[in-house]
Amino acid sequence: xxxxxxxxxxxxxxxxxxxxxxxxxxxxxxxxxxxxxxxxxxxxxxxxxxxxxxxxxxxxxxxxxxxxxxxxxxxxxxxxxxxxxxxxxxxxxxxxxxxxxxxxxxxxxxxxxxxxxxxxxxxxxxxxxxxxxxxxxxxxxxxxxxxxxxxxxxxxxxxxxxxxxxxxxxxxxxxxxxxxxxxxxxxxxxxxxxxxxxxxxxxxxxxxxxxxxxxxxxxxxxxxxxxxxxxxxxxxxxxxxxxxxxxxxxxxxxxxxxxxxxxxxxxxxxxxxxxxxxxxxxxxxxxxxxxxxxxxxxxxxxxxxxxxxxxxxxxxxxxxxxxxxxxxxxxxxxxxxxxxxxxxxxxxx
Numbered sequence: 270x271x272x273x274x275x276x277x278x279x280x281x282x283x284x285x286x287x288x289x290x291x292x293x294x295x296x297x298x299x300x301x302x303x304x305x306x307x308x309x310x311x312x313x314x315x316x317x318x319x320x321x322x323x324x325x326x327x328x329x330x331x332x333x334x335x336x337x338x339x340x341x342x343x344x345x346x347x348x349x350x351x352x353x354x355x356x357x358x359x360x361x362x363x364x365x366x367x368x369x370x371x372x373x374x375x376x377x378x379x380x381x382x383x384x385x386x387x388x389x390x391x392x393x394x395x396x397x398x399x400x401x402x403x404x405x406x407x408x409x410x411x412x413x414x415x416x417x418x419x420x421x422x423x424x425x426x427x428x429x430x431x432x433x434x435x436x437x438x439x440x441x442x443x444x445x446x447x448x449x450x451x452x453x454x455x456x457x458x459x460x461x462x463x464x465x466x467x468x469x470x471x472x473x474x475x476x477x478x479x480x481x482x483x484x485x486x487x488x489x490x491x492x493x494x495x496x497x498x499x500x501x502x503x504x505x506x507x508x509x510x511x512x513x514x515x516x517x518x519x520x521x522x523x524x525x526x527x528x529x530x531x532x533x534x535x536x537x538x539x540x541x542x543x544x545x546x547x548x549x550x551x552x553x554x555x556x557x558x559x560x561x562x563x564x565x566x567x568x569x570x571x572x573x574x575x576x577x578x579x580x581x582x583x584x585x586x587x588x589x590x591x592x593x594x595x596x597x598x599x600x601x602x603x604x605x606x607x608x609x610x611x612x613x614x615x616x617x618x
Contacts, residue, residue, distance in 0.1 A: 303336065305333065305336055305337060305338035306336055306337055306338065306505055306508075307338045307340070308332075308337050308338065308339045308340070308360050308361065308505070308509055309339075309340045309342060309358075309359045309360050309361070310323060310339055310340070310341050310342065310359065310360065310361040310362070310363070310509075311341075311342040311343075311344060311350025311351070311353055311354060311359045311361070311362045311363065312341065312342070312343050312344045312350065312362075312363045313344045313350065313351070313362070313363050313364065313365055314343070314344045314345065315343050315344065315345050315535070315536045316341075316343050316531075316532040316533075316535040316536040316539065317462075317532065317536065317539060317547070318461060318529075318532065318539075318543070318544045318547030318548055318551070319391070319459070319461055319462075319490065319547065319551075320341075320363065320490075320532070321517075321520040321521075321525060321528050321529070321532065321544075321547075321548065322386060322513060322514075322516040322517030322518075322519070322520040322521070322528070322557075322567075323341060323363070323513055323516060323517075324341065324516075324520075324528040324529075324531045324532050325516040325517070325519050325520040325525055325527060325528030326339070326512050326513055326515065326516025326517075326519070326528075327339055327341060327516075327528075327531060328527035328528050328530065328531045329516075329519060329527045329528070331512050331515050331516050331519065332509075332512045332516070334512070335508040335509075335511060335512040336508060337505075337508055337509060337512060339509070339512075342359060343535055343536070344363075350362050350363075351364065351369070351380075351493075354380065354493065354494070354495065355378055355379075355380060355495070357495070360494060360495075360498060360509075361492055361493065361494050361509060362380075362492075362493045362494070363386075363490055363491070363492065363493075364382065364490075364491045364492075364493045365489060365490070366390055366487040366488060366489045366491070367382070367487045367488050367491070367575070367578055367579075367597065367598075368422055368487065368582065368587065368588070369491075369493075370382045370491065370493065370597035370598060371579065371582065371588050371592065371594055371597050372588075373493075373597065374592050374593060374594065374596045374597045375588065375589065375592045379495055379496045379497065380493050380494065380495055380496060381493065381494065381495075381496045381499055381596070381597065381598060381599055382488075382491040382492065382493050382570075382597060382598040382599070383491075383492050383493070383494055383499060383506055383510055383598075383599060383601070383602045383603070384491065384492040384510045384513065384514070384568035384570070384602060384603050385488035385489070385490070385491045385492075385568060385569065385570045385603075386489075386490040386491070386492065386513065386514075386517055386557060386567065386568055387488065387489035387490040387556050387557055388488065388555065388556065388557065388558070388559050388560050388561065388562055388569070389479070389481035389482075389489065389554060389555060389556045389559065390480065390481050390485060390487045390488070390489040391459040391460045391461055391479075391481075391489060391551075391554075391556055392419075392423055392457065392458075392459065392460075392479075392480045392481070392485065393457070393458055393459065393460045393463070393464075393477050393478055393479050393480065394408055394413070394455045394456065394457055394458075394477075394478045394480075395448065395455060395456045395457075395458055395463060395464060395467060395475040395476065395477060395478075396408065396411065396454075396455045396475060396476040396478070397452045397453075397454075397473070397475065397476070398473060398474070398475070398476060399452045400452060400453060400455075400476070402455070402476045402478065403476075404478070405431060405478050405480070405483045406431065408433075408455050408478060409431070409432075409433055409434070409437070410437075410453075411437065411453055411454055411455045412437055412438075412439055412451060412453060412454040412455070413433075413437050413438050413439070413454070413455050413456075413457075414438075414439050414440070414441035414447060414448050414454060414455070414456040414457060415438050415439075415440070415441050415457055416440070416441045416442075416443070416457060417440065419441070419457055420435075420438070421587065422587060423480060423485055424438070425585040425586055425587050426485055426581060426582070426585045426587070428585070429581075429584050429585040429586070430484065430581070430584075430585070431483075439454075441456060441457055445463070445466060445467055445470060445471075446470075448467075449467065449470060449471045455478075460477060460479055460550050460554055460556070461546070461547040461550045461551060461556070462543070462547060464477055464550075465543055465546045465547075479554055481554075484581070485581075486574060486577060486578050486581075487578055488570060488574075488578075489556075491598075492509070492510060492513060492568075494506060499599065499601070499602075503601070503602075506602055507602050510568060510602040510603065511605075511607050513568070514566060514567045514568045514607045514608050515607065515608050515611070516528075517557055517567045517568075517608075518567060518608040518611035518612065519611070520548070521548065521551065521552060521557055521558060522611060522612060522613050523611070525548065529541070529544050532544065558612065561574075561604075564606070564609075565603070565604040565605070565606060566603070566604070566605060566606045566607045566608050566609050567607075567608060568603045568607075569603055569604050570598060570600055570603055570604070571600075571604075572595075572600070575594060575595070575597070575598060576594070579594040
């Protein structure tokens with residue numbers, strides 16, 4: 270072989286080896302990480318167990334597995350996350366109940382409820398054991414501590430449906446002491462928190478009357494979004510709803526330590542004891558998982574129930590009859606049975 274041919278052969282061999290090495294390196298390199306869609310979700314209060322499924326979905330990677338990078342923005346006494354939703358600063362918001370959605374329709378605010386994470390509104394009245402209260406009707410002779418938010422809403426329903434009187438009402442300022450001091454009184458609260466606080470402060474276990482068990486059939490802890498986002502990015506909305514549903518199954522029935530750790534990080538005043546109590550009461554009363562969710566999955570909503578609640582609020586004078594309540598929600602993203610396999614006891618409430 271001539272020197273020229275030898276040089277060409279050596280050069281070609283080096284090039285082939287280089288190409289082979291390059292191909293091998295490319296083959297061995299990991300694929301680029303998928304880009305996650307950034308999503309912001311505002312709650313309506315500081316971090317607590319009543320928001321647990323959402324925090325769980327962040328902490329245990331459920332949102333990430335659905336291609337979402339979710340930032341939860343806690344609410345609070347000086348934070349109005351619903352305004353931020355309408356202004357486009359947030360993508361989703363956790364509304365308290367259907368009444369907020371109906372109010373949005375009445376005021377032509379372009380938001381829509383896409384899922385209801387609580388099948389039962391956790392609103393209750395607490396009574397002293399000495400008052401012998403066993404049913405909602407038994408509360409009527411008592412002094413009732415009701416908040417300024419409660420008077421134009423659920424109390425109007427109590428007046429219409431059960432003939433409660435405003436003469437028995439005193440202002441509730443989120444201080445349990447007036448109730449504790451008066452054995453002939455009852456105090457509003459949430460089944461997941463106020464009974465716990467009274468037990469700790471007064472050393473007695475109050476009687477609990479859940480309004481949802483007597484026909485106050487509002488959905489609670491709804492996911493709201495702007496109507497335009499639901500129309501323009503239905504896949505994004507569907508993934509957020511589905512992942513949130515899975516987060517709630519994990520929080521209620523699985524290892525909820527990741528979610529609770531994140532809650533405590535954002536709200537250091539939250540105790541393990543209260544978190545455990547709240548979860549236990551959500552399960553005991555079927556707040557998250559009951560009724561339609563047993564077949565349709567957590568987050569379920571129905572046209573019949575929406576119509577029934579709207580009719581009750583019209584009769585109570587809480588909302589006007591002429592608004593189109595059907596614009597307040599959509600069933601497009603729920604009732605798909607997402608997460609049903611995660612419920613450990615199919616015969617649960």
